[in-house]
Amino acid sequence: DTGVxxxxxxxxxxxxxxxxxxxxxxxxHNRLYWYRQTLGQGPEFLTYFQNExxxxxxxxxxxxxxAERPKGSFSTLEIQRTEQGDSxxxxxxxxxxxxxxxxxxxFGEGSRLTVL
Amino acid sequence: xxxxxxxxxxxIVQKGGISIINCAYENTAFDYFPWYQQFPGKxxxxxxxxxxxxxxxxxxxxxxxxxxxxxxxxxxxxxxxPGDSATYFCAASRGGSYIPTFGRGTSLIVHP
Numbered sequence: 001d002t003g004v005x006x007x008x009x010x011x012x013x014x015x016x017x018x019x020x021x022x023x024x025x026x027x028x029h030n031r032l033y034w035y036r037q038t039l040g041q042g043p044e045f046l047t048y049f050q051n052e053x054x055x056x057x058x059x060x061x062x063x064x065x066x067a068e069r070p071k072g073s074f075s076t077l078e079i080q081r082t083e084q085g086d087s088x089x090x091x092x093x094x095x096x097x098x099x100x101x102x103x104x105x106x107f108g109e110g111s112r113l114t115v116l
Numbered sequence: 117x118x119x120x121x122x123x124x125x126x127x128i129v130q131k132g133g134i135s136i137i138n139c140a141y142e143n144t145a146f147d148y149f150p151w152y153q154q155f156p157g158k159x160x161x162x163x164x165x166x167x168x169x170x171x172x173x174x175x176x177x178x179x180x181x182x183x184x185x186x187x188x189x190x191x192x193x194x195x196x197x198p199g200d201s202a203t204y205f206c207a208a209s210r211g212g213s214y215i216p217t218f219g220r221g222t223s224l225i226v227h228p
Contacts, residue, residue: 042120
């Protein structure tokens, strides 16, 4: 399978705990995106990387959120001191920016977070 | 501030019917308009996309109609099938950044 993979698929945690999600993009893709999706809503942009550089962050990404993409490969999204409002599906997507870029984002199946 | 407004929120059609989902945008800098399809438990997947230099794009049973002056675009699904039952999101992005802003989605149910 050469699609975008996310781990874990489900995470249940208690309020105040830290959680980390991992995303492995399609190997030749240089762009990686994180979105958040809540029930009945469309995906909301959080941040994106081109290679290892984090180029844009949404205002939704509070100080408790941090994302990294070391060496321009996989990415991690960490949420510190989780709150019940953080409960959502966290989607990762990747794309190839450059020659032949179609603008298509390839999404993973998401990591569902439940904060009790 | 919702930059991409999508309607209806839900849609029920009979097999063989036409499904129509509408979207409107505010930012005139948007220049790429994709539609994504999402099945339960899966991530969104690109269905079809259009750029503002054309007014219509058709791929199989799926057609995007685009009205630049009205800042509106719509998805038409012809001969709707039960397998089309999913949530559909319109989106828009600008300036080659390809960071889509999504609408709230339309839950489509096609009855056999």
